[in-house]
Every structure is written in C-alpha cells, then in structure tokens.
Amino acid sequence: MVDVAVVSFAQHNAFREDERNEVEFLQPVIKEAMSNIDLKTQDMGFVVSGSCDYLAGQAFAFVSGLDAVGPWPPLRESHVEMDGAWALYEAWIRLQHGDIDTALVYAFGKSSPGDLPRVLSLQLEPYSVAPLWPDAVSLAALQARALMESGGVSDKDLAEVVARSRSHAASNPAALLSGSHDVADLLAEPMYADPLRRHDCAPVTDGASVIVLAAGDRARELSDNPAWIRGIDHRIEAQGMGLRDLTVSESTRIAGQAAGVADGPVDLAELHAPFSHQELILADALGLGADTVVNPSGGALSANVMMAAGLTRIGEAATRVSNGDGHRAVAHATSGPALQQNLVCVLEADK
Amino acid sequence: MTETTLPEPIEEVTIPIQLDYVYTPGRSSSMWLRGLAEGRLIALQCPTCEKIYAGARGLCPMCGEMFLPDPIDVGPNGTVVTFAVVNVPSKNIDLELPYVSAEVLLDGSHTRTFFLLRGVKPDEVRMGMRVRTVWKDESEWEPTLANIKYVEPIDEPDAPFESIQEFV
Numbered sequence: 001m002v003d004v005a006v007v008s009f010a011q012h013n014a015f016r017e018d019e020r021n022e023v024e025f026l027q028p029v030i031k032e033a034m035s036n037i038d039l040k041t042q043d044m045g046f047v048v049s050g051s052c053d054y055l056a057g058q059a060f061a062f063v064s065g066l067d068a069v070g071p072w073p074p075l076r077e078s079h080v081e082m083d084g085a086w087a088l089y090e091a092w093i094r095l096q097h098g099d100i101d102t103a104l105v106y107a108f109g110k111s112s113p114g115d116l117p118r119v120l121s122l123q124l125e126p127y128s129v130a131p132l133w134p135d136a137v138s139l140a141a142l143q144a145r146a147l148m149e150s151g152g153v154s155d156k157d158l159a160e161v162v163a164r165s166r167s168h169a170a171s172n173p174a175a176l177l178s179g180s181h182d183v184a185d186l187l188a189e190p191m192y193a194d195p196l197r198r199h200d201c202a203p204v205t206d207g208a209s210v211i212v213l214a215a216g217d218r219a220r221e222l223s224d225n226p227a228w229i230r231g232i233d234h235r236i237e238a239q240g241m242g243l244r245d246l247t248v249s250e251s252t253r254i255a256g257q258a259a260g261v262a263d264g265p266v267d268l269a270e271l272h273a274p275f276s277h278q279e280l281i282l283a284d285a286l287g288l289g290a291d292t293v294v295n296p297s298g299g300a301l302s303a304n305v306m307m308a309a310g311l312t313r314i315g316e317a318a319t320r321v322s323n324g325d326g327h328r329a330v331a332h333a334t335s336g337p338a339l340q341q342n343l344v345c346v347l348e349a350d351k
Numbered sequence: 352m353t354e355t356t357l358p359e360p361i362e363e364v365t366i367p368i369q370l371d372y373v374y375t376p377g378r379s380s381s382m383w384l385r386g387l388a389e390g391r392l393i394a395l396q397c398p399t400c401e402k403i404y405a406g407a408r409g410l411c412p413m414c415g416e417m418f419l420p421d422p423i424d425v426g427p428n429g430t431v432v433t434f435a436v437v438n439v440p441s442k443n444i445d446l447e448l449p450y451v452s453a454e455v456l457l458d459g460s461h462t463r464t465f466f467l468l469r470g471v472k473p474d475e476v477r478m479g480m481r482v483r484t485v486w487k488d489e490s491e492w493e494p495t496l497a498n499i500k501y502v503e504p505i506d507e508p509d510a511p512f513e514s515i516q517e518f519v
Binding site: 017021027030041054056057064066068070072112115122126131 | 364366368370371372373374375376377378379380381408409410411412413414415416417
C-alpha cells in the first residue's frame with residue numbers, strides 16, 4: 001500500500017455568491033491550496049473533481065470548473081458527480097499505482113441560484129418517488145422523527161448538537177454560522193419541518209474546497225507534518241427510503257470498520273451531518289466515545305457547500321492532525337437522501 | 352399454482368420536471384452582456400498568454416488565470432474563420448433554408464464568435480471573408496448577443512489564410 005497524505009487544504013464558504021460564477025470563486029481557492037505548498041497545478045500528477053451541474057442549473061459547469069485549473073498543456077483529469085470526498089477516494093486509488101506522487105482534488109457548488117431541497121429530489125428513484133417531489137429537508141425530518149420515536153433521542157439532544165456546532169464554529173474563520181447558543185433558546189424556536197427546526201438544518205452554502213494529496217517522501221517534502229490516510233472506505237445503501245432502517249447508518253458502520261476507526265483512539269471526528277440528528281446517528285455508527293471531539297470546525301451545520309462539504313470534513317480533520325490538535329482523526333462524508341451513502345477516512349500524524 | 356394474467360406492460364411514462372433558477376453569468380460574462388446592451392463588443396485579456404477573449408467566460412480556459420480588469424472593445428467587423436451551410440430545418444429557428452452559420456474572428460480578438468451570415472449566396476461564402484455586424488435598432492438593445500441580427504460581407508479583400516490559420 002502506498003502511503004498517501006493530505007498536504008494542503010483550502011476552502012471558501014458564502015451564503016450567496018451573487019456576482020461570481022462557480023469557476024470564478026473556485027480559482028482563488030485552488031490558488032491558495034497550491035501556494036500553501038509552493039506548487040502549480042501543472043505539477044500535479046492527477047486532477048480530480050466533484051460537482052453537480054443541477055445546482056447552478058448550468059449544463060457542463062463541471063467542464064467549466066476545469067478552467068480554474070489551467071488545463072493547458074492537457075492534464076490527467078477525472079470528475080465524479082459526487083461530493084469531492086469521493087473524488088479524493090479516486091485520487092487515493094490513483095496514487096496507489098505508484099507512478100505519480102501528487103494529486104489535486106477539488107469540489108465546488110453554487111446552490112443559491114436554485115431551490116436546493118427541490119433540486120435534490122431529482123436524486124431519488126425516478127419513477128415512483130421523484131415525481132412526488134419529496135424535498136431533502138422533509139426526508140431528513142422523516143429520519144429525525146424515526147430516530148426520536150425509536151427512543152433515546154430527544155429534541156434536547158438535537159439542540160445540544162447545534163449549540164456545540166455553533167460554539168466550535170466560533171474558532172473557524174470559514175464557518176458561516178457560529179456563536180454561543182442556549183439549548184433552551186434553541187428549543188423555543190418554531191418548527192421548520194417537524195421535528196426539525198431551522199437551526200437543525202445546514203445552511204444553503206455556495207463555495208469550494210481543495211485538497212492536495214501526496215505520496216510517501218513527497219508528502220514529507222511538502223508538509224512538516226502530513227496527515228496520513230491510514231484507512232478509507234465508502235459504502236452505499238438501498239435507494240428506497242423504506243428499504244433501510246433510517247435510525248442507524250449501516251453503511252457508515254461498515255465503512256468505519258473497513259477504514260479501521262476502532263484500531264486506535266480517535267481524538268477528533270469531522271462528521272458530515274447536514275442535519276443535527278444525523279450527527280448522533282453517525283457518531284453511534286462509528287462507535288465514537290465521549291473522549292472524541294466531534295466537529296471541532298462546527299461541521300456542516302456551520303457551512304455546507306453541496307458537493308464540497310464532505311471533502312471539507314477531510315480537510316478540516318487533516319488540518320487539525322497536522323497542527324497537532326489531535327494525533328488521530330476520523331473524517332466522514334455523506335451523499336444521497338438521509339445518509340444513503342457514506343465515506344469514512346482515518347487520518348493520522350507521524351508526530 | 353394459479354395462473355395469473357399480467358396486465359399489459361407499461362412501456363413509457365411521462366414525468367414532468369421543472370426547476371427554476373436565477374441565472375448568474377459571473378463577472379466576465381456580465382461585462383460582455385452589459386456591453387452588448389450598450390452596443391459594444393467587450394473582450395477580456397489573459398495576463399499570461401495575452402489572448403483576447405470576446406464573450407469571455409469565467410477565466411482563461413488555457414491558463415486558469417483571471418482576466419485583466421480592463422475591457423477591450425473588439426469588432427464591429429470581423430473575418431469568417433469557418434462556416435456551415437445549413438439545410439436542416441429546426442423547430443425553433445425560423446429561417447429560410449439554406450442559411451449560413453459562421454464562426455467570426457471579431458477584429459482585435461483571438462476567439463471566434465458564432466453568427467448568422469446573410470447578404471451572400473451560400474455557395475459564395477469563403478473562409479477569410481470580411482464581414483460586419485448588423486445590429487438591431489438601438490431601442491431594442493438588451494444584454495444579449497441577439498442584438499446582432501446577423502453579419503454581412505463588406506467590400507474588403509479576403510484576409511489571407513495565415514491570419515486566421517490559428518483560429519480555424
């Protein structure tokens with residue numbers, strides 16, 4: 001197995017990019033990630049991205065996105081219509097071939113031009129479910145209801161997730177929602193999609209994330225303390241919402257097992273939970289204990305770029321491992337309705 | 352086992368889908384579109400390769416660099432770089448067949464812009480032919496390339512092939 005590490009990370013989050021289009025706000029983020037390690041995009045052995053043209057409603061936006069890389073002379077390049085975390089998985093696989101030692105991974109999304117919860121309806125089963133236009137927030141609320149009815153989880157638990165996220169986000173300059181919140185005040189807020197309140201749902205966010213991966217000695221050259229990927233795995237569950245138990249995440253559990261989450265202590269975890277109750281499901285599926293700091297960045301509840309927020313979780317976890325905030329971290333990304341598909345990555349520092 | 356009679360299989364379903372968006376063209380395209388509303392053809396230049404893009408979108412797709420901020424007026428004349436004689440009717444194009452679609456290198460730019468070419472018989476169109484843009488009445492200008500009705504030949508000698516070779 002080739003050892004691969006995260007050696008650079010940059011992100012950009014905004015509630016609404018009114019003026020700039022995707023490629024225009026993506027390019028400075030790529031520049032920042034490259035300047036962190038003093039390299040150029042043309043130095044990269046492989047380039048791979050994650051995005052979805054439905055968000056901004058622009059056909060072939062993913063091809064335009066490549067303009068931000070400067071693809072001349074031609075690059076070895078790929079794209080996934082998935083969160084950038086899955087693009088990172090492809091880059092990790094590509095680096096296993098051993099013939100290249102760097103990869104650029106980027107993801108971007110501009111959801112503000114459309115109605116995101118409605119756009120997401122189109123990822124549902126197209127014959128009998130999508131034509132009903134069930135929106136993403138309502139589907140998450142069904143899951144939250146199922147979780148609360150199964151016992152053990154109350155709306156106070158959800159509010160505590162939100163309060164902790166906002167409090168952690170205060171130290172993250174990239175977070176959009178942060179601050180000190182009283183659980184009782186949060187519970188006094190009106191329902192949005194019962195049992196979810198507005199603060200239980202991640203904000204619609206425009207933005208981008210960029211990660212540079214490097215292998216072996218190249219990673220040690222580029223970073224004083226690379227965040228090594230010790231394990232990475234992803235799993236998907238049945239498309240039909242009625243075919244799985246919504247109160248647990250089997251795909252996260254299996255991916256976590258395959259990635260080796262339980263092989264050592266977990267200092268911190270960045271969990272991609274666009275809805276507060278999902279963080280509880282994920283922490284349970286990964287077997288995280290009280291000694292793990294969950295979402296020190298504030299998580300997706302503080303900023304959630306569709307298609308990039310999963311990659312951001314890996315970047316946030318890697319940054320903390322490299323900075324010495326923790327020695328061993330878990331990063332998680334999700335895709336699809338109500339945690340249908342999940343990726344788990346274990347990151348560890350040498351020192 | 353009882354015999355079951357299956358209904359006729361459904362072979363086709365129609366599922367209407369509509370998503371509404373507020374289109375945001377971005378900074379570069381907005382300059383082009385706002386220029387068109389004023390009767391201008393505004394191009395932007397890449398600081399690295401120095402190419403001048405008419406109808407620039409985003410950033411230089413070769414170098415990945417943001418364009419220089421100063422708008423550069425190009426056209427209103429240009430050179431036919433390549434063309435097609437269209438004999439296929441299309442539902443949303445109300446033109447008498449055959450008509451000519453042309454890729455035009457607007458003077459001062461390094462990128463081709465797509466226009467309808469009129470005022471010349473299809474069998475007389477040539478690569479290198481000099482043309483001018485014919486605009487709608489100023490009162491009708493909007494932020495759209497549709498302000499230009501078509502391009503038509505002007506009385507100038509054809510541009511030599513070498514001058515358009517790079518753009519073919």
